[in-house]
Amino acid sequence: MSAHSSPTHYRGQLHQRTARSSFSPRRLQLVRGIFIVLFAALSLRLVALQVVNHPYYAQLSVDQVRHDLTTNALRAGIYDRNGQVLAISEPTSLVIADDMQIAAPALEAQALSGLVKVPVGPLTKLLSKRGPGSGYVILNGQLDLTDGRLIANGNFPGIVVQDASSRSYPNGTLAESLLGRTNASGAGSTGLEYQYQSSLAGLTGVTREFVSTSGVALPSTYSRVIKPAQPGVGLELTIDAPLQFVTERALATQLRADGGLTGVALVMDVKTGEILADASLVNTATPAGVLGPIPAWGTSIGVPGIQQTINNLGFTQAYEPGSVFKVVTFSAALSAGLITPSTVFTIPNSIIVGGRTFHDAENHGTERLSATQVLAQSSNIGTYEIGARVGENGLLAQVQRLGFGQLTSVNFPGETAGLLVDASKWYASDQAALPIGQVDAIPPIQVLDAFNTIANGGVFVEPRLVRGYVEPNGVTKAVAPNVTREALSPAVAATMNSMLEEVVLAGTGTNAIIPGYRVAGKTGTASIPYPGKDKLLVGQYNASFVGYAPANNPVLSMIVVIERPETTIFGGSAAAPVFQQVMSYALRHYGIPSTGTIVKPMTGAGASISSDVT
Numbered sequence: 001m002s003a004h005s006s007p008t009h010y011r012g013q014l015h016q017r018t019a020r021s022s023f024s025p026r027r028l029q030l031v032r033g034i035f036i037v038l039f040a041a042l043s044l045r046l047v048a049l050q051v052v053n054h055p056y057y058a059q060l061s062v063d064q065v066r067h068d069l070t071t072n073a074l075r076a077g078i079y080d081r082n083g084q085v086l087a088i089s090e091p092t093s094l095v096i097a098d099d100m101q102i103a104a105p106a107l108e109a110q111a112l113s114g115l116v117k118v119p120v121g122p123l124t125k126l127l128s129k130r131g132p133g134s135g136y137v138i139l140n141g142q143l144d145l146t147d148g149r150l151i152a153n154g155n156f157p158g159i160v161v162q163d164a165s166s167r168s169y170p171n172g173t174l175a176e177s178l179l180g181r182t183n184a185s186g187a188g189s190t191g192l193e194y195q196y197q198s199s200l201a202g203l204t205g206v207t208r209e210f211v212s213t214s215g216v217a218l219p220s221t222y223s224r225v226i227k228p229a230q231p232g233v234g235l236e237l238t239i240d241a242p243l244q245f246v247t248e249r250a251l252a253t254q255l256r257a258d259g260g261l262t263g264v265a266l267v268m269d270v271k272t273g274e275i276l277a278d279a280s281l282v283n284t285a286t287p288a289g290v291l292g293p294i295p296a297w298g299t300s301i302g303v304p305g306i307q308q309t310i311n312n313l314g315f316t317q318a319y320e321p322g323s324v325f326k327v328v329t330f331s332a333a334l335s336a337g338l339i340t341p342s343t344v345f346t347i348p349n350s351i352i353v354g355g356r357t358f359h360d361a362e363n364h365g366t367e368r369l370s371a372t373q374v375l376a377q378s379s380n381i382g383t384y385e386i387g388a389r390v391g392e393n394g395l396l397a398q399v400q401r402l403g404f405g406q407l408t409s410v411n412f413p414g415e416t417a418g419l420l421v422d423a424s425k426w427y428a429s430d431q432a433a434l435p436i437g438q439v440d441a442i443p444p445i446q447v448l449d450a451f452n453t454i455a456n457g458g459v460f461v462e463p464r465l466v467r468g469y470v471e472p473n474g475v476t477k478a479v480a481p482n483v484t485r486e487a488l489s490p491a492v493a494a495t496m497n498s499m500l501e502e503v504v505l506a507g508t509g510t511n512a513i514i515p516g517y518r519v520a521g522k523t524g525t526a527s528i529p530y531p532g533k534d535k536l537l538v539g540q541y542n543a544s545f546v547g548y549a550p551a552n553n554p555v556l557s558m559i560v561v562i563e564r565p566e567t568t569i570f571g572g573s574a575a576a577p578v579f580q581q582v583m584s585y586a587l588r589h590y591g592i593p594s595t596g597t598i599v600k601p602m603t604g605a606g607a608s609i610s611s612d613v614t
Contacts, residue, residue: 068226072186073202074165076232078179078193080241081276081467085170087179087193093148094164095139101158102127112156115147116140127158142166173301175244176308177280178465180413181297190310192465195413196235199469205229234470238274243267243586247277250581251560252303258574259566260543261286262294264314264444265578267586268452270554273461273482275410276586280313281306286564289540290531315412318419318441319561322526323378323508323571323612324544325437327450327496329387330375332398334492338389341372341499347382354428358384358436361525361613372499376507378523378612380436387435392426395434401487402450402460404442409462409483418442436614437526444544448559451522451546454496455554458488501551508612511576512547514584516594520554521547521579523571525613528564540564541613545575549583550595556586572609 075089095116102108105127113120116139126137141164143151152161167182180191187201188194206227251263260283267277282294285305296307311317333339347367350359360380367379374382387395399405405420419441421430433439445463453460462482469477488496500520503509508523524544528537543565548557560575560582568574 068206068208071163071205071207071225071229072165073204073229073231075167075182075186076200076202076234076470076472078200078235078237079470080237080239080244081274082240083236084241086175086237086239086241087167087169089165089167091145092141092164092166093143093145093151094141094162095143095148095151096160096162097127097137097139098158098160103157108156108158112139112151112159115151115154117143117147171241171245173297173299173308174241174248175239175278176297176299177310177312178239178278191312191413192235192237195411196466200232200234202232202472203230231472233472235466236468236470236476238269238276238465238467239278240276240589243582243589244277244279246585247582248279248281248301249303250578251279251562252281252301252306254574254578255281255283255306255562256285256303258562258568259283259286260562260564260574261288262309262313262317262563263578264317264561265558265582266314266444266448267556267558267582268448268463270452270455270548270557271461273452273463274467275463275465276556277582278312278314278465280309280311282309286566289564290537291528311414312412314444314559315408315410316414316416316443318416318443319542319563320438320441320526320529321447321544322437322524322542322614323380324447324451324522324524324546325440326375326378326383326435327454327500327522328395328398328402328404329383329390329435330371330499331402331454331488331492331496332390332394333371333386334495335398335488336390336394339371339386341370341495343371344368345371345374345382345385347374347379347385349381351381351384351432353384353432354430356429356432358432361611372502375499375522376502378503378508380432380614383435384432388431390435392423392431396421396423396426399434399440402453403487404440404446404450406446408445408449410445410465412465416443418446437524438614444559444561447544447546448557451500451548451559452557453487454493454500455520455548455557456493457490458486458493460485460487497551497554500547504547508570508572508609509545509547509576511572511609512545512580512583514549514580514587516596517549517587517592518551518595519547519549519583520551521545521576523576523609523612525570525572527614539569541569543569543571543574545571545579547579547583549587550592552595555590555592556583558583558586569613570609571612 078087080086106124109120109124109127113123118139129137148161178191180193181189182193183189188197208224208226247265251265255263263281265279268275282296283305284307288294295310347369349364350357358380369382405418407415407417421439430439461484464482466479468479497520503522504512504519509521512519512521526542528540530537543562546559548554558579560578562574565574
């Protein structure tokens with residue numbers, strides 16, 4: 001058996017071979033099955049990525065470099081009533097550098113410097129920036145279009161040119177408090193620029209670009225306009241630029257001479273309510289005091305220390321008007337038939353009403369004055385006696401009838417309606433205080449509206465600043481006529497007109513006389529309440545004059561308010577001269593025929609400029 005194995009040995013070997021043969025196919029099948037499952041899963045995933053979800057991933061891939069950018073329209077212009085440009089936007093080029101794409105900053109700066117208007121040294125530094133914020137460097141945001149096109153068509157790696165615009169005001173600071181300004185993003189931030197932002201800005205468009213993650217266009221790509229921007233609609237204002245200049249200069253000169261803090265002057269077309277001039281200035285040399293600072297634009301208008309206010313004070317700042325408010329009392333009494341111009345009143349030097357003492361501006365014995373003389377001399381006590389006849393309800397109704405305490409249709413940004421006393425807050429002393437222009441606080445525009453109503457034969461006409469809208473094609477569409485209503489009867493308006501003429505001819509307003517023209521108006525020198533306290537600022541007043549000309553056929557009305565004048569505090573000496581200067585120019589400017597001035601002395605006691613203090 002040495003040469004051959006035993007039967008048992010062969011059987012063991014056979015068993016081992018049989019076992020190996022039976023295991024190997026199953027194992028291969030298992031491995032093969034696993035591979036099939038994995039391949040099927042991978043195939044399904046590939047089908048999902050390449051077929052089912054292909055649009056999503058394709059869009060995701062494109063969106064990493066493709067951007068739809070909002071493009072601003074060219075901002076529309078603002079013009080005066082004669083088409084003179086007050087604000088305009090011009091297209092410019094915005095030049096941007098992706099400094100990370102620039103291999104040779106010094107060489108590129110030398111080639112680019114003359115076109116981009118940046119010296120080689122600073123430009124090299126801009127093109128060499130690295131680190132946070134790099135990849136998007138503005139080289140020039142207001143480049144001329146011609147140079148912009150040259151750069152865009154040149155071989156300047158990493159440089160992109162985009163459309164932009166620049167807002168400018170050709171007349172400098174003229175009417176700055178009215179027009180307002182735009183912010184860094186080009187949107188209106190104050191004034192009419194803010195109020196008419198949506199109209200001026202137009203409608204944005206969409207431009208599609210392929211850009212890098214830093215926001216700069218990729219090389220060899222182009223921009224495509226998806227939705228063109230629509231230009232804005234411009235404004236034709238009621239403002240007359242030459243008259244605006246004269247008004248600002250006269251007001252500024254008076255502010256500087258008198259040391260006043262702020263000055264307001266508004267000129268209006270009597271029949272239409274169109275505001276022809278709107279000046280709002282601050283004297284930066286005068287401390288603001290407890291009333292707080294007056295925000296200004298920071299640039300002199302040409303008179304040292306005088307700047308345009310950021311807020312248009314003629315609409316946004318309320319003040320106690322003083323004696324110019326007496327038209328409420330007199331017109332109410334005339335309307336009710338309680339007085340005539342010749343009704344005589346016995347007037348003591350002072351009276352006590354509701355525990356408060358009221359007196360005239362100047363000490364005097366008991367006087368007998370007609371209603372016309374009471375108005376011309378601005379007697380507080382005489383006005384109280386007339387107001388007592390009218391009564392609380394009649395006075396409050398007349399305040400409303402003349403438009404006080406109500407926002408105008410101008411709706412200027414920040415406009416105030418004022419603060420009025422009503423029946424629920426009426427004190428006994430208000431029977432004397434309200435008729436002489438204390439208690440109620442109102443903006444200057446409302447005072448002008450009331451006097452303009454008298455000049456317009458009793459018809460109240462809403463003021464306005466916008467005359468028309470200038471379409472992108474240059475066509476101007478006029479706005480609808482202003483809303484009007486009868487506030488006074490023609491007879492009462494005519495009587496008030498005659499009485500207001502006496503104020504100028506022989507009363508407190510003689511500094512408003514214009515040779516060759518009949519003028520009607522009223523002065524005011526109003527005490528200023530101490531903020532938050534039941535007392536007045538000592539020795540500080542608001543000086544006002546409001547009137548119109550020619551009195552026999554009114555064309556123009558105007559108000560002047562000077563806050564806290566120092567060298568002379570009275571409306572007749574601080575505000576009336578500004579009215580006289582501006583109105584004299586305006587009457588000649590518009591070719592209003594002279595009517596001749598009839599100077600007739602007032603019967604009885606005369607009046608001084610200082611008689612209108614309340």
